[in-house]
Amino acid sequence: MADQVIFKLIEEEIKRQSEGLEMIPSENHTSSEVLKALGSRLTDKYSEGYPGKRYYGGCEIVDQVEDIARDRAKKLFDVNHANVQAYSGSPANQAIYFALVNPGDKVMGLGYYFGGHLTHGLKVNFSGKLYNAVQYTTGQDGYLDYQAMAKLAEKEKPKLIFTGATAYPRIFDWQKLREIADLCGAWLVADISHISGLVVSGDHPSPSGIADVIMTTTHKTLRGPRGALILCNGKPSTPLKAVERTKDNLPTLIDRAIIPGLQGGPHNHQTAAIAVALYEASKPSFKEYGHQIVKNAKRLANNLLDKGYDLVTGGTDNHLLLINLENKKITGKEAEIALGKSGITVNKNAIPYDKRPPFDPSGIRLGTPALTTRGMKESQMDIIADWIDQSLANYRDDKKLAKIRSEIREFVKDFPLPS
Numbered sequence: 224m225a226d227q228v229i230f231k232l233i234e235e236e237i238k239r240q241s242e243g244l245e246m247i248p249s250e251n252h253t254s255s256e257v258l259k260a261l262g263s264r265l266t267d268k269y270s271e272g273y274p275g276k277r278y279y280g281g282c283e284i285v286d287q288v289e290d291i292a293r294d295r296a297k298k299l300f301d302v303n304h305a306n307v308q309a310y311s312g313s314p315a316n317q318a319i320y321f322a323l324v325n326p327g328d329k330v331m332g333l334g335y336y337f338g339g340h341l342t343h344g345l346k347v348n349f350s351g352k353l354y355n356a357v358q359y360t361t362g363q364d365g366y367l368d369y370q371a372m373a374k375l376a377e378k379e380k381p382k383l384i385f386t387g388a389t390a391y392p393r394i395f396d397w398q399k400l401r402e403i404a405d406l407c408g409a410w411l412v413a414d415i416s417h418i419s420g421l422v423v424s425g426d427h428p429s430p431s432g433i434a435d436v437i438m439t440t441t442h443k444t445l446r447g448p449r450g451a452l453i454l455c456n457g458k459p460s461t462p463l464k465a466v467e468r469t470k471d472n473l474p475t476l477i478d479r480a481i482i483p484g485l486q487g488g489p490h491n492h493q494t495a496a497i498a499v500a501l502y503e504a505s506k507p508s509f510k511e512y513g514h515q516i517v518k519n520a521k522r523l524a525n526n527l528l529d530k531g532y533d534l535v536t537g538g539t540d541n542h543l544l545l546i547n548l549e550n551k552k553i554t555g556k557e558a559e560i561a562l563g564k565s566g567i568t569v570n571k572n573a574i575p576y577d578k579r580p581p582f583d584p585s586g587i588r589l590g591t592p593a594l595t596t597r598g599m600k601e602s603q604m605d606i607i608a609d610w611i612d613q614s615l616a617n618y619r620d621d622k623k624l625a626k627i628r629s630e631i632r633e634f635v636k637d638f639p640l641p642s
């Protein structure tokens with residue numbers, strides 16, 4: 224007899240996802256092929272090591288799976304080495320620190336409350352505890368302040384600079400970031416987790432050939448299972464010889480940081496699902512999807528600007544919007560709850576220089592990847608902007624929110640989750 228409790232909850236979650244609008248910008252809906260690979264017997268197999276160099280027998284099939292995943296990642300992101308074993312983004316970033324710097328070394332990343340990730344040097348995260356982390360910020364306008372960043376890099380001389388963000392609606396100037404890293408001889412890491420799907424579709428410039436190491440999770444705009452890719456260039460990874468921290472040795476440094484440095488057996492089912500997602504990302508339809516994500520985000524932004532919303536940086540170039548709700552007299556937490564009651568899932572988020580606390584900040588963050596996967600286009604964004612506005616204007620009116628919820632339930636029938 225199957226576990227009725229968990230399978231019932233899985234059904235309920237599928238219903239929740241399909242009957243609502245998922246607008247958390249780091250979420251998406253994977254294809255049924257990705258899900259099939261993820262739920263496969265590959266999960267049963269141990270395979271510590273790398274293809275051809277394993278500590279377990281019976282790896283001849285999973286070796287092929289991992290090789291295919293690595294090859295597809297290399298081709299898609301134009302690098303000559305890919306590690307596909309990190310369990311997710313935070314362990315991948317941890318491996319990058321292990322590979323490139325020593326505990327106590329100075330590192331630099333975007334402040335968490337300015338859109339950076341936990342692993343970019345937040346004091347309560349391993350990155351801020353094990354390393355001497357200094358943080359850069361955006362300017363008051365919400366844009367990265369490259370000049371201030373350069374000054375900070377010259378003053379602090381970090382050995383590693385993390386770039387990339389979780390709540391930044393604009394394009395990263397990789398070349399400028401490279402120049403800043405070069406001011407102090409720092410390693411430059413590009414965490415493109417949020418935007419990697421847009422890098423593949425050509426809607427965001429690629430850091431390939433500019434950053435020393437690129438990291439992306441695989442489950443955001445890239446639309447794969449949870450997981451991560453660590454990408455770099457250099458000489459082929461060598462398992463045994465001691466190596467110096469040089470650019471040529473990046474593949475070896477990264478691979479060793481993952482295992483034996485940090486992890487044990489790779490998740491082969493996850494690797495297979497990543498390979499399937501990378502196959503899907505190599506198709507022309509993925510480019511269309513990437514272009515549409517951005518078109519949808521811009522349309523949503525314009526609609527909300529017309530309705531008097533204060534968008535951080537005044538708009539978006541990518542898949543997400545960060546809204547400062549101060550002028551609407553509603554907090555991020557109240558907005559998240561009200562939109563949730565309407566069937567629109569977003570997350571409360573700090574805005575740059577937020578005067579409110581992180582658990583009840585002034586903003587919300589929302590994005591279009593999951594809606595785009597369901598086939599929604601600009602005209603649907605017009606309708607959704609109205610629902611967002613109505614929900615926030617009537618955030619204490621449960622009847623009104625319930626009415627919107629039932630309208631959304633009808634609306635999404637034309638936009639099923641991938642089957």
Ligand code: DSN
Pocket residue numbers: 249312340389
């Ligand atoms: N928590 C992810 C996000 O939502 O952006 C980043 O890890």
